[in-house]
Amino acid sequence: MFATEFLDLPPLQSVSGTVHLPGSKSISNRVLLLAALCSGSTAVHDLLDSDDTRVMLDSLAKLGCTLRQEGGVLHLTGLGCTADDRGLLAAQADIFLGNAGTAMRPLTAALALLGGDYYLHGIARMHERPIGDLVSALQQLGCAISYAENAGYPPLRISGQGQFKLDAPIQVRGDVSSQFLTALLLTLPLLADRAAIVIEVVGELISKPYIDITLKLLAQFGIAVQRDGWQRFTIPQGARYQSPGKVFVEADASSASYFIAAGALAASSNAPLRIEGVGAASIQGDIRFIEAAQAMGAQVQSGDNHLLVSRGAWPLKAISLDCNHIPDAAMTLAVMALYAQGTTTLTNIASWRVKETDRIAAMQAELSKLGASVEAGADFIRITPPANAAAWQRASIHTYDDHRMAMCLALAAFHAPRGKDIGGIRIEDPKCVAKTFPDFFEALFSVAQADAVPVICIDGPTASGKGTLAAQLAARLGYHYLDSGALYRSLALAAKQAGVDWGDEATLAQLAAALPLRFVGEQVLLGGADVSADIRSEEMGRGASQVSVHPAVRAALLDLQRGFAQLPGLVADGRDMGTVVFPASPLKIFLTASAEQRAKRRVAQIAGRGGEADYATVLADLQSRDARDRERSAAPLVAAADARELDNSQLGIAESVQQVLAWWQAESLPK
Numbered sequence: 011m012f013a014t015e016f017l018d019l020p021p022l023q024s025v026s027g028t029v030h031l032p033g034s035k036s037i038s039n040r041v042l043l044l045a046a047l048c049s050g051s052t053a054v055h056d057l058l059d060s061d062d063t064r065v066m067l068d069s070l071a072k073l074g075c076t077l078r079q080e081g082g083v084l085h086l087t088g089l090g091c092t093a094d095d096r097g098l099l100a101a102q103a104d105i106f107l108g109n110a111g112t113a114m115r116p117l118t119a120a121l122a123l124l125g126g127d128y129y130l131h132g133i134a135r136m137h138e139r140p141i142g143d144l145v146s147a148l149q150q151l152g153c154a155i156s157y158a159e160n161a162g163y164p165p166l167r168i169s170g171q172g173q174f175k176l177d178a179p180i181q182v183r184g185d186v187s188s189q190f191l192t193a194l195l196l197t198l199p200l201l202a203d204r205a206a207i208v209i210e211v212v213g214e215l216i217s218k219p220y221i222d223i224t225l226k227l228l229a230q231f232g233i234a235v236q237r238d239g240w241q242r243f244t245i246p247q248g249a250r251y252q253s254p255g256k257v258f259v260e261a262d263a264s265s266a267s268y269f270i271a272a273g274a275l276a277a278s279s280n281a282p283l284r285i286e287g288v289g290a291a292s293i294q295g296d297i298r299f300i301e302a303a304q305a306m307g308a309q310v311q312s313g314d315n316h317l318l319v320s321r322g323a324w325p326l327k328a329i330s331l332d333c334n335h336i337p338d339a340a341m342t343l344a345v346m347a348l349y350a351q352g353t354t355t356l357t358n359i360a361s362w363r364v365k366e367t368d369r370i371a372a373m374q375a376e377l378s379k380l381g382a383s384v385e386a387g388a389d390f391i392r393i394t395p396p397a398n399a400a401a402w403q404r405a406s407i408h409t410y411d412d413h414r415m416a417m418c419l420a421l422a423a424f425h426a427p428r429g430k431d432i433g434g435i436r437i438e439d440p441k442c443v444a445k446t447f448p449d450f451f452e453a454l455f456s457v458a459q460a461d462a463v464p465v466i467c468i469d470g471p472t473a474s475g476k477g478t479l480a481a482q483l484a485a486r487l488g489y490h491y492l493d494s495g496a497l498y499r500s501l502a503l504a505a506k507q508a509g510v511d512w513g514d515e516a517t518l519a520q521l522a523a524a525l526p527l528r529f530v531g532e533q534v535l536l537g538g539a540d541v542s543a544d545i546r547s548e549e550m551g552r553g554a555s556q557v558s559v560h561p562a563v564r565a566a567l568l569d570l571q572r573g574f575a576q577l578p579g580l581v582a583d584g585r586d587m588g589t590v591v592f593p594a595s596p597l598k599i600f601l602t603a604s605a606e607q608r609a610k611r612r613v614a615q616i617a618g619r620g621g622e623a624d625y626a627t628v629l630a631d632l633q634s635r636d637a638r639d640r641e642r643s644a645a646p647l648v649a650a651a652d653a654r655e656l657d658n659s660q661l662g663i664a665e666s667v668q669q670v671l672a673w674w675q676a677e678s679l680p681k
Contacts, residue, residue, distance in 0.1 A: 012587060013488075014441075014485075014487060017436070018424035018578060025457045026457045027456065031265050031453075032262055032448075032455070033058035034259060035060060036062065038063050040112055040116070040223065044227060046086065048252065049251075050088060051253070052086050055258075061108055061109075062109075066112075069107075070086070072103045073089065073121075075102050079454045084526035093124060093171070093203075096098065096558075105128060109135050110445075114132060115144055115189040116616055118141065118145075119144065119196070120197040120200070122153035122169070123153060123429070124159070125170055126166070130168070135411060135498060137165060141190075142161070145166070147194060154170045155172075156406075166167050172579040178206045180207070180209050181212050182212065183212045184212075186360075187213070187361060191209065191243075192220065195228060199233050199245055202247055202250065203248065207244070208244050209530050211241045211243075216360070217334065217356070225237065230257060231251050233249050239508045260292055262447070263292050265417075265446065266297070268418065270308065270340055270420065271303065271345070271346050272454070272652075273285075273308075273320055273321070274319060275321065275349060276424050277320040278320060282309070283320065286313065286315065288316075298335055299342065300543070303346070305331075306327050306329055326351030326352045326594060328353055329343070330341070337531070339413060341362070341414050342421070344373050345422060346421070348396070350395060354393050354394075358389055359390065360388060366413070367410035367412045369414070374391060377393060380435075388558070406435070407438060413626040416450075419437065455577040461498040462594070463577055463579060466487075466596075467597070468586070468648070469599070469650070470603075471635075472632055472636065474603050474613055476583040478663055479580045480583035481493070484580075489527075489573055489578060491585075492580060493529075494571060494584030497571065498551065498555075499551065500541060501521065503539075503553070505553070512556040519563050552631075568590075575592070586645035588649075598653035599653060600656070603659040605632055607659045609625055656670070
């Protein structure tokens with residue numbers, strides 16, 4: 011997962027290959043609650059691992075459930091509760107639910123029915139998300155539930171068990187969020203030993219497909235709800251939760267929408283994008299996003315548990331669509347509208363306003379940044395794309411701590427215009443995708459291709475601090491990191507282990523061409539062995555300087571180094587990154603410092619590793635290496651003509667990083 015402050019996406023040109031989707035959030039949290047209300051153990055396969063499921067699991071553990079992870083299977087021992095038998099339920103608990111509506115709403119209903127002393131709360135945004143209609147329904151039923159702060163919103167307090175009134179239907183509004191009705195359907199079987207329970211929906215029910223998911227999952231757990239249209243639901247008397255023993259969580263159809271869109275934008279019909287984990291027969295309503303994508307021009311074929319998607323019509327076709335049946339996935343259509351001919355109108359999306367953020371307002375603001383003309387109302391959004399390629403704007407996309415804003419707007423990187431050198435877009439706070447799809451960007455980069463992966467080159471003499479600068483810069487940007495010095499040090503070590511003289515150019519070149527080297531995080535693996543510490547010795551430093559002077563060796567390592575340039579980008583440090591390895595790099599830094607200052611740093615570095623070094627000896631060695639690097643015939647140490655020189659003799663690492671980030675900002679985004 012990218013935990014950086016922002017993530018720069020270069021213009022993406024195509025997609026190909028296979029993407030594996032995570033489990034559905036909607037199904038995952040429903041299954042967890044149902045398993046928790048059963049007696050005995052339920053094996054949950056393919057559960058989504060995300061922020062929302064983690065807060066649900068933490069809450070269930072606090073309430074008395076036993077959880078055991080075994081490979082990809084979660085074994086959950088339930089509480090075995092009814093309103094008349096608390097089973098294993100803890101009598102009191104402080105329940106933190108983050109911003110997970112699929113956890114807050116049903117847990118509120120369950121605990122209000124079971125009674126006890128509970129405080130339910132979340133992050134600030136959760137305390138802005140309305141829950142009044144659910145609380146009113148529970149109070150109407152006789153539950154002892156109240157607002158801890160502002161009426162109509164969490165946090166909530168449950169104080170004891172109420173006196174239930176089951177002689178009349180329980181009424182709940184359906185036009186704000188389907189999660190209120192889902193919460194009642196999932197939990198009211200707790201009272202079914204007393205009487206049949208009737209729920210009546212007041213007003214139009216939005217997001218009906220999510221209610222359909224709820225009903226199908228209830229059936230798997232032994233509760234057969236009788237439905238009269240979408241206005242009246244009856245839980246028969248005597249209904250009781252029964253664990254199915256094991257249950258499989260489908261991949262998330264809402265998450266599939268981003269990759270269906272990517273395929274529609276950039277996959278060839280000869281090599282369609284394969285999306286695994288969900289097919290057209292899914293129980294999730296958002297799978298009907300396929301129909302909307304096809305209406306816009308996508309080519310989609312469905313198998314039992316996969317989809318094949320490619321571009322059909324281009325540009326895409328504008329559509330007008332009532333999106334009540336696909337409220338979450340409809341956000342993806344709003345971004346696809348950027349690539350359509352004409353104006354796209356999405357209606358019946360009032361629920362967007364009460365999600366993780368006001369999504370109608372947020373989408374209007376961010377699409378407008380990109381050059382689109384956007385009109386929005388209480389329950390609709392209308393998008394007219396930029397008039398032409400020149401009208402597209404590079405932008406930094408604010409994500410509002412909303413996972414779907416981040417994932418949807420990432421699609422704006424496809425066919426985005428190139429700027430002076432880089433182009434693309436910036437996604438702020440990319441880690442917000444952890445709510446439902448922690449590895450979203452990794453999945454996107456595994457199938458996306460760009461015509462140019464951005465590379466930042468950090469060149470400079472020995473002990474100038476380029477490795478430290480490059481590593482920290484890569485961490486800040488979420489980019490890959492290439493320590494070219496480690497390549498040459500590893501070659502020197504491999505040569506020593508093989509008994510090859512560092513002056514034997516031909517044999518060294520053969521060794522370099524097949525160098526079994528891998529980088530895993532901060533580890534350097536040579537032939538599977540961790541040589542991270544071994545290559546940092548002074549001896550291997552001298553060896554690297556000697557083997558790197560050979561033209562045949564440098565040529566043999568060239569392709570290996572260029573192979574590190576992968577999405578979303580690369581920071582590479584060395585002595586010829588900007589001149590030879592990545593001459594087209596949009597930002598090249600030549601890091602300098604006086605030989606005396608570098609010698610002091612090297613002595614301190616050696617001392618920090620527990621060694622001893624004489625300053626005069628170190629200084630002489632550095633000056634000798636500098637001369638050798640400058641005078642070698644192959645890729646001598648010189649600054650690229652378009653490099654920015656950064657003298658860090660008097661700068662700390664934080665100051666150096668900030669300076670390079672400022673230069674990168676100037677290159678990659680509009681002023």
